[in-house]
Amino acid sequence: MQKVIIFSAPSGSGKTTLVKHCLETFPQLSFSVSCTTRSPRGEEKNGIDYHFISPDEFRTRIAENAFVEYEEVYNDKYYGTLKFEVERIWEENKTVIFDVDVKGGIALKKYFDDKAISIFIMPPSIEELERRLHLRATDDAETIVNRVAKASEEMSYKDQFDEILVNDDLQVAKDAVVKVIENFLAS
Template identity: 55%
Template sequence: MKGKIIIISAPSGTGKSTIINALLDRGEIDMKFSISATNRQPRGEEVHGVNYYFLSDDEFRSAIAQDAFVEYEEVYPGRFYGTLKSEVERITAEGHNVILDIDVKGGVNVKKLYGEDALSIFIQPPGLEVLRQRLTSRATDSAEAIEQRLAKAEYELSFAPEFDRVVVNDSLDRAVAEVDTVIKNFLSVCVEEC
């Protein structure tokens, strides 16, 4: 049986990656993490096909022209990241569910592309002030970068109604449990109806 697509999107600092990693560590749901493609060079010990699919600028642009991505984004000028259709197809054809950790616009687009075969979950912060505190406590960004992230988060929050489910991450344990339940319910319904 073909696997399903689980989309998790959220503004930066909301806990999306932490929630995904907690679910993968539990190992209760048959989910494989999708390997993204990028046109940047490998860093350190990164390996092609393990950490990313490393493509040249020309290869990435050619893949865009050939409609080879379920979603892609130019994150910085000339620096692209995306999810290859072949990667989603490879995982789902093996009977595994694929989990996508992608930006909100990509999440909306992937849901439109796959319809009922996909579940889209939006992780929402309890508020912008809480998000500011989380980003500040990370101590990884300048004050200017934090303000840019907050402005982007405010814009991204406007996409929440386009997702199948919205989970507020006001408590990490509760948010992980809620996302776990939502995914399990979706997969059990799909076994019977999809």
């Protein structure tokens, strides 16, 4: 059966670090590159980290029904999962791994149903989340304030996910996520 693994979390929870660990651990996984209208951060590269496109191009693709799911997170800041990304990975006989925001994760789980496992990565606390965002140094102060405010709301959705992992200790979180994925792939 074609399967998908969905990772969601508030920004700064360590989700991307855990996804990268899974990709290194499981050669049968392949990363689904999301589409966004936001500008690249840090060392992000088009086609590798995201497909970076304009808001007008994003809206055109919505009209063409090119997305499995999408959301306008902030005004003109869209994120979405392109259908061709999932098809490309399944054609390689691999399992898709997603790194998406919380609402995207819920939408993907509904779309893929029993083909999917959804994993919510929790920060140990809002204070720790804010500290991590400052340390990451990829966002300005206003963006961090917005992300911290959004995190509280996003954490209220955690019970809609199959698994909830608290990323308090990175190695413990890595070990836990490997066990979850091993069980899912074996099922």
